[in-house]
Amino acid sequence: MDLGDSDSLENAVLQIKERLQDNGSMLHALVNNAGISPKDEEGQRLDSLTTPMQSWRDVFQVNFFAPIMLARGLFEELRAAKGSVVNVTSIAGGRVHPFAGTAYATSKAALASLTREMAADFGPHGVRVNAIAPGEIDTSILSPGTEKIVETIPMRRLGSTAEVADTIYYLCSAPSSYVTGAEIHINGGQHV
Template identity: 70%
Template sequence: MTTPPNEDRKTLILTGASRGIGHATVKRFSSAGWRVITCSRHPFPEDCPWEMGPEDHIQVDLADPANTEAAIAEMRERLKAQGSRLNALVNNAAISPKGPGGSRLGVFETGMDVWQKVFQVNFFAPAMLARGLVEELKAAQGSVVNVTSIAGSRVHPFAGSAYSTSKAALAALTREMASDFGRLGIRVNAIAPGEIDTAILSPGTEKIVAEIPMRRLGTPEEVARTIYFLCTDQSSYVNGAEIHINGGQHV
């Protein structure tokens, strides 16, 4: 594939890029010729084979509002090479704290400091990023995709109360953003993955798989393909949707 001139390339900003769904999303967009600016808590790994990774990676702690604001300023600076246009923002980063031995943290077991950190990363950071980059998204008539979860609509056996409620709040935020951002020509949608075969699966997942109509886990690549669809003209009239990616688990 011939890479278009720098100012003509479409650009994606992706949080939580280091593994699982995020890593598969990087590969899907970069294979289509997009510039991908990745964001994570960790520095860019030296052993990663992705050629453009080091210069297009931003280390940011989304649990820290001040650090998040600084990262947004850095993103805006880097987007100047694309005429200050951003075609897609994917809010994928999330944390799901566990108790001893990986146990589920319910309402009573979750300290207020944990509640606040989970909501800062899973809910407030996506709002901050979208608001902070709205002019760049508007210039490109871009798209925002928020990664929610099947846990946002039911009590999940592994995902804790703080994680689940933060994802439910993110789904509601997606609807609000679709209304407000849609008037600016920016589409905002969400994907709600179920049990995806990533490193964060908990012991006992096989019991859930037996209840999924398709009788298997999803793959990060399947999720990445849906994210790509929502960020391209193929979904040009899709706004305010939350797409379930769970093999029918939600039914």
């Protein structure tokens, strides 16, 4: 599916529903992990003065609207399974970040707020909604200069993708059955 295209999202929701029904499966978890953060021609972050309006729309479609469209579209399936939604926000949603652009940061802040709202709305139906807010994670898309940020992280290292995945798994599993509306920071103390 193309998260940047609302028609594609609607078709994907229908396909997911059909596949679940055909296989007699339940939807136990929905993890909204996609995110885009456009850069300028030199690969630098775009600020609030320079981000083209179409970029704002594109970023919010993928980073903010797609998660709520998927969760609403698959609500009945999540409710039937007493499932869990995990939204991936970012450390950039709570502070200005040297690499994350303004549209990305504000979309992730909005997603954190939406997570709380969804927890209140979905909770009475047995569906938990939480978020994780990663900081600097060791992936192939790290920006040049990240090594300087690591010097300011209390744990003095990057996080691993396995540490992020383990936290998501926890939020989708029985040990977290009374956790909803939370945003867990996975950043080695970078937010303190």
